[in-house]
Amino acid sequence: MKKIFLLLSVSLFLVSCLGKDEYIISGTAKGIENGKTIILETQDPTGMGLKSIDTVKVENGKFEIKGKVTEPSFHMLQVESINGKIPFILENGKITIEINKDSLNKSKISGTYNNDEFVKFNEELIQIQKSLIDFQKKNTPMMNEAQQKVPKDTVVINKLMQEFSKIQQNVTEVSKKKYLSYSETHPKSYITVLIIQGMMNDPSVDLKKVEKLFAGLDESLKTTVPGKTIKTKLDQAKMSSVNATPPVDATHPTAGDAK
Numbered sequence: 001m002k003k004i005f006l007l008l009s010v011s012l013f014l015v016s017c018l019g020k021d022e023y024i025i026s027g028t029a030k031g032i033e034n035g036k037t038i039i040l041e042t043q044d045p046t047g048m049g050l051k052s053i054d055t056v057k058v059e060n061g062k063f064e065i066k067g068k069v070t071e072p073s074f075h076m077l078q079v080e081s082i083n084g085k086i087p088f089i090l091e092n093g094k095i096t097i098e099i100n101k102d103s104l105n106k107s108k109i110s111g112t113y114n115n116d117e118f119v120k121f122n123e124e125l126i127q128i129q130k131s132l133i134d135f136q137k138k139n140t141p142m143m144n145e146a147q148q149k150v151p152k153d154t155v156v157i158n159k160l161m162q163e164f165s166k167i168q169q170n171v172t173e174v175s176k177k178k179y180l181s182y183s184e185t186h187p188k189s190y191i192t193v194l195i196i197q198g199m200m201n202d203p204s205v206d207l208k209k210v211e212k213l214f215a216g217l218d219e220s221l222k223t224t225v226p227g228k229t230i231k232t233k234l235d236q237a238k239m240s241s242v243n244a245t246p247p248v249d250a251t252h253p254t255a256g257d258a259k
Contacts, residue, residue: 023090025065026111027097029058032079038063039078041085050076068092071224072114072190079104089114089190114190121182121191128178132171135164188218197226200233207237 027038040054053075056063072091077099079086084104088097093112100106109115143160146153179199183192196213199205214222214230221227 021092022066022068023092023095025063025095025097027063027065027077027099028061029063029079029099029101030061031101032058032061032082032099034059037080038065039080040065040090041076041078042073042090071220073225089118091115091190113188117186117189117191124178125175128174129171132164132167135167139164183213184216187216188221190221190224193217193221193224193226193230197230200230207234210234 025040029036029038034057036058038056038058039052041050041052044051054065054067056065069090069092072089074087075090077086077088077097079099079101082101082104086097086099086104086107086109088095088109089112091112091114095109095115096111098108100108109119139160142156146156146160179195182189183195186192192213196210196217199210199213210230211234214227214234217227222231
């Protein structure tokens, strides 16, 4: 009983040590040698690649990174001598990352609302894209063989390309519906504000729909960098719409005046 009480006390102490406006990344790095460097990276403000904001060393298969952020944003973990990066959402709270050294994209991320949502959203997108990936795996050898023939087997090449195009079009349509339905039902998710930001880059987007989605966002997301970008673009679009409206010419009578 004393041991249980001691464990509970230690857990409560660790939780209480994590401030409201702080993050802690508790990582496991099974199979990675002691002393290997874990690098926390973010997008460089200049847009020129990534920049390092923190580094730690692996000790006995574990690592820990602490800090503070003012808003959620995508970051990456780079592991020394391993190709690839682990994307996740850095936000205040306790984030758990279990590194899979053999396949970084299979690393497990959990612990905060936005990271849990990011993982679930990605899993659903992978299922949507499965038909496209399966088609590529199945038909790549046939495509390679057709291209290597002299002359090339254009009948097979064109057939495969047409089939691929149809599947790709379907996946794109289903993905768009997924993005929209998610943004409509998850007003507190950081992913939603990124989806809306992406919608603003589509010239054919329904601005009224975007306005409605943005208005429904949690207030904390409206003040993030992507949230402010959306607001600016919406304001600019409104101004462009007003300026495009032709002014009434007072020198020409209206239909009613002509009578």
